[in-house]
Amino acid sequence: MEIGCKAEKNKIYIFFVGELDEYSSSKVKQKVDKIIDQTTVNQSVIFDFSQTSFMDSTGIGVLLGRYKKLKKLGIKGYVYNPSFQVDKILQISGIYDVMPKYKRG
């Protein structure tokens, strides 16, 4: 899995490109945390799943960990454009209660 990011006004997009499983998770955590560390309080973080071809419950753990980090920093997090498969897993996990889906206005 590759991680990309893009800053846009008061938003930071973090892209998850490829397959997120236990094998890829530790690198993903490191890379995403590096990006979050550079985020300022008035920005929101959007986790962009448009290019995520596969994710299992390891991804829930990764996202919950990042949510806790963001919460400590007082930064809001959102989930954007998950595929049918990724969305199903995120729904079961209940993560949308703390990180809602972002809708582009």
Add this chain to the structure above:
Amino acid sequence: MKNKMTIKFDSISQNESFARNVIASFILPLNPSVSDLSDVKTAVSEAVTNSIVHGYPDSVGEVVMTAEISGNDVHITIADSGIGIDDVEKACEPFFTTKPDDERSGMGFTIIKTFMDEVKVVSKINCGTKIEMMKTISKQAV
């Protein structure tokens, strides 16, 4: 149709994607919907990850995946000879994890049970864990 297969592989993380891609190829002749295909792939990924992470926490062992197609039913077994699960019922509870510091979600078994039609977990301490699961692949209009 009838068909069956068995593969045996090392308990290393790289084999998580190997196993789920094998099962996807194996059930492809049933012409599964995108939804059924991703359900089976995800369930296999969860079960194999379980064997790799929890079955063999400090060593590399073997994981065996068998699959059998009978009509539209797919039976899959993921078995390891690892340390086993102390309390299977507890392990299957949502959000239960023995490794909370690793940021593990504890949702593996919940996802397997949600995505498959039948699931059975048999485990014995120091003997290993076997996860048997079944899903009926829905027939699609051509």
